[in-house]
Amino acid sequence: MEERTVVDPGFGPAGYGAPQSPYGMPGGEATQVLPGGAAGYAQPGYATPGYDVTQQAVGQTCAVCQTPNPPMERYCQDCGFMFGSAANGVTPVADPGEAARLTDATGREFVLESGVSVVGRESVDIVLMDPTVSRRHGQVRLEGTQVIVEDLGSTNGTFVGGRQIRPGEQGVAFHGEIVKFGSVQLTLSLPGAPARPAALPPPSAPQPSSHQPGERGALVAHAVMPDGSEFSLYAGANSVGRRSGNDVVLVDAFASGRHAEIQVSADGQATIVDAGSTNGTFLNGERLAAHAPVTLAPGQAVTFGKTAITVRVAEGSPAELPAATGGDSGAPDPTRALNREDAAPSANATMLP
Amino acid sequence: MESTRIIGPADLGGGFGGGDATQIGGFGPGGYAPGGFDPARTAMGAPPQALSLDVITGNQYAQAGRSASDHILFQLNAGGGMVGRRMPLNLCLVIDRSGSMEGEPLEYVKRACGHVVDLLDQNDVLSVVTFEERVDIVMPARRVVNKGLVKEHINRIQPGNTTNIYDGLVAGASQVASVRSEGYVNRVVVLTDGEPTAGVKDYSSIVGAAGEQRSRGITITALGFGPEYNEELLVGMARRGGGNYYYITRPELIPEVFRSEMEQLLSIVAKNIRLRLVLSRWTDLRQVYGHQPTIGPRTVEVQLSDLDRGATVRILTELALGRRPAATYRVAKAEVFYDDCVTGAFNQRIEADVVFNFVDDAGLVKSGVNGTVQREIEVAGASRNLERTMMGLKTQQLSTAHAMADLQRTQMLLQQAGASEQAAEVGQAIHGLRVGSGDAEKTLIGTVMDLDLGKRK
Numbered sequence: 001m002e003e004r005t006v007v008d009p010g011f012g013p014a015g016y017g018a019p020q021s022p023y024g025m026p027g028g029e030a031t032q033v034l035p036g037g038a039a040g041y042a043q044p045g046y047a048t049p050g051y052d053v054t055q056q057a058v059g060q061t062c063a064v065c066q067t068p069n070p071p072m073e074r075y076c077q078d079c080g081f082m083f084g085s086a087a088n089g090v091t092p093v094a095d096p097g098e099a100a101r102l103t104d105a106t107g108r109e110f111v112l113e114s115g116v117s118v119v120g121r122e123s124v125d126i127v128l129m130d131p132t133v134s135r136r137h138g139q140v141r142l143e144g145t146q147v148i149v150e151d152l153g154s155t156n157g158t159f160v161g162g163r164q165i166r167p168g169e170q171g172v173a174f175h176g177e178i179v180k181f182g183s184v185q186l187t188l189s190l191p192g193a194p195a196r197p198a199a200l201p202p203p204s205a206p207q208p209s210s211h212q213p214g215e216r217g218a219l220v221a222h223a224v225m226p227d228g229s230e231f232s233l234y235a236g237a238n239s240v241g242r243r244s245g246n247d248v249v250l251v252d253a254f255a256s257g258r259h260a261e262i263q264v265s266a267d268g269q270a271t272i273v274d275a276g277s278t279n280g281t282f283l284n285g286e287r288l289a290a291h292a293p294v295t296l297a298p299g300q301a302v303t304f305g306k307t308a309i310t311v312r313v314a315e316g317s318p319a320e321l322p323a324a325t326g327g328d329s330g331a332p333d334p335t336r337a338l339n340r341e342d343a344a345p346s347a348n349a350t351m352l353p
Numbered sequence: 354m355e356s357t358r359i360i361g362p363a364d365l366g367g368g369f370g371g372g373d374a375t376q377i378g379g380f381g382p383g384g385y386a387p388g389g390f391d392p393a394r395t396a397m398g399a400p401p402q403a404l405s406l407d408v409i410t411g412n413q414y415a416q417a418g419r420s421a422s423d424h425i426l427f428q429l430n431a432g433g434g435m436v437g438r439r440m441p442l443n444l445c446l447v448i449d450r451s452g453s454m455e456g457e458p459l460e461y462v463k464r465a466c467g468h469v470v471d472l473l474d475q476n477d478v479l480s481v482v483t484f485e486e487r488v489d490i491v492m493p494a495r496r497v498v499n500k501g502l503v504k505e506h507i508n509r510i511q512p513g514n515t516t517n518i519y520d521g522l523v524a525g526a527s528q529v530a531s532v533r534s535e536g537y538v539n540r541v542v543v544l545t546d547g548e549p550t551a552g553v554k555d556y557s558s559i560v561g562a563a564g565e566q567r568s569r570g571i572t573i574t575a576l577g578f579g580p581e582y583n584e585e586l587l588v589g590m591a592r593r594g595g596g597n598y599y600y601i602t603r604p605e606l607i608p609e610v611f612r613s614e615m616e617q618l619l620s621i622v623a624k625n626i627r628l629r630l631v632l633s634r635w636t637d638l639r640q641v642y643g644h645q646p647t648i649g650p651r652t653v654e655v656q657l658s659d660l661d662r663g664a665t666v667r668i669l670t671e672l673a674l675g676r677r678p679a680a681t682y683r684v685a686k687a688e689v690f691y692d693d694c695v696t697g698a699f700n701q702r703i704e705a706d707v708v709f710n711f712v713d714d715a716g717l718v719k720s721g722v723n724g725t726v727q728r729e730i731e732v733a734g735a736s737r738n739l740e741r742t743m744m745g746l747k748t749q750q751l752s753t754a755h756a757m758a759d760l761q762r763t764q765m766l767l768q769q770a771g772a773s774e775q776a777a778e779v780g781q782a783i784h785g786l787r788v789g790s791g792d793a794e795k796t797l798i799g800t801v802m803d804l805d806l807g808k809r810k
Contacts, residue, residue, distance in 0.1 A: 065634060079634040080684050080685075081680055082682060082683065106649060107650035108637070111420070127640045
């Protein structure tokens, strides 16, 4: 029996608790529709006048979720367990409060399963119907009691505790922290797991000095813009995009808010990774695949949207000058210094290798 | 189908309890409250339900002790065999009389409006509004008593200049609102052949106005005529307005489309329809296909279009089912609320349970897959394919040949899934591409709307 229809006639108690047709139940268990027969339900009952005496109106506690139910209910009002439908009895399910889950502002809960749950707007594991959420936005991986959040090249970004998780990065989220996809805020519950350890400063904590060596990587190269101006590139990943929080800010309508990344090794070798930009990143006129690192030859121009940039190895980079100070070379542009401060808290993130 | 339906061709007259006399006699001046639909009076007796709800789960089994997700199809059927009084209409025809409508189109529109008048009776309320740069109330809302006079008004419509859809829509809706009551099927039918060129022109304001009317109980149907109108705008109005969208290719088809809209309006059996899911513990919503649900803690609600006699609407949802020990569970309860347009009983409610058998036997789970639901998932996929093809055509990233190949695939898929009407529409679009008439998108966008809203004939 594939289909079933139960139309509540909606008037009067005539249909209430009356024996109903067997109901798609396998193995004829359907005969035990009403409580009273199953072990453990022997509670003092009273006969309701006008009803068949076998239909005793007893209160019943759900064997699965332990919720007390009013008499005559066919299903547990909380978990939906059909009373008497477990042939061999059931072991109560552990309190669902122990499940790892994300809860949104309306109280809607997304229980996390072990492994990867993809978050997005369409046909994914966790569907968030919000215009600021990309179709495939990010993913959440539950490993034991640890949750790792990643961004899958979303338009509006993925954040853990206020810090942006860039595509390719892995951000650990702790119990009680807010994970944000676009503008949808979800609170992570990891019962039994610790909150963010004090040793790891909360991501929102102010970071007084942002250019300490070792924290961010040393200044190893410069991105030369078409107009001749330069942005500093540090060892490690440098973000490129239209938004002001990027390490290299593009004034280009064709650039995505977060367009790409320039990863620079300690010796100034640059690698370009497109972050899933809308209008693409181009090398020699060819569009790079998103999230695929491509090495940049010295002096070679890379085009983000419509802006062509070359990377110049910094004089006095760690290659020549061991134990570099890592500070900006020359007098830094104050606005750029500000941008750097914005980007700096990435050092606070708990990064996994 | 083993569905049981609690609908019979029962005697509906009984529910009215002597309301017949008032129904006929109550034409006092300004007395627009139709006699037979006093909710206080019609609650007696046990009228049969206008709607029935089938719940079809993608699989009757689920693996015990594991979490899973499954699709559930809710099928809402409007009784086919019912005879009874229909709810009177409160209709406004909003007609574009911009310069481009001059000649044949406007003449056919007048003829079509004349047919509409013929189909109405003196319980119905009609108003006619025209728009160009400015809006004219050709005929304010009134009962259709003197049909000849109404037609005279209509025949006086003259072509003007630009196209002010927004003001036309708002004026039409306010005519309907002036006599609006729960005892009417309230509808505004807008016909246009062009882009908005005067007044408020932006998409979101116009579509927002349509949505606003719907929340007041007035639904909007949008008719697009000819090659120039903005199909996205019209579909937006119809979707948010809870009515229909039609694409009219040639002027001589205008009366036909009016007739088909009227046929539907005159046989509406339920309006203000809402589907509400109450989720059990360990059940979560993944998605409702083609709808924008309102989500609360443990509840999901979707607003549905009015249903005419014999129509079916399908709502496909996906639920995440948490781990449960082996047993039978109601994972969600489905409730449908609606106003019964035949008995005049408001806020009716029917419900059905979404039940899964959680079993240990993986073989059972494999065997329990439901073909109907699988087909519906394919249809939902077809709708996304059509959207992609349309987008490709619009951005010219897809050549005509490629688009035709894509459409042929989708057409086959729809055919196999039993959506033959939609498959035929896709065929029409393929033909349009082949002859280069440039109207494929105007057809397809309506197909996508109907597929998304689960309308199936």
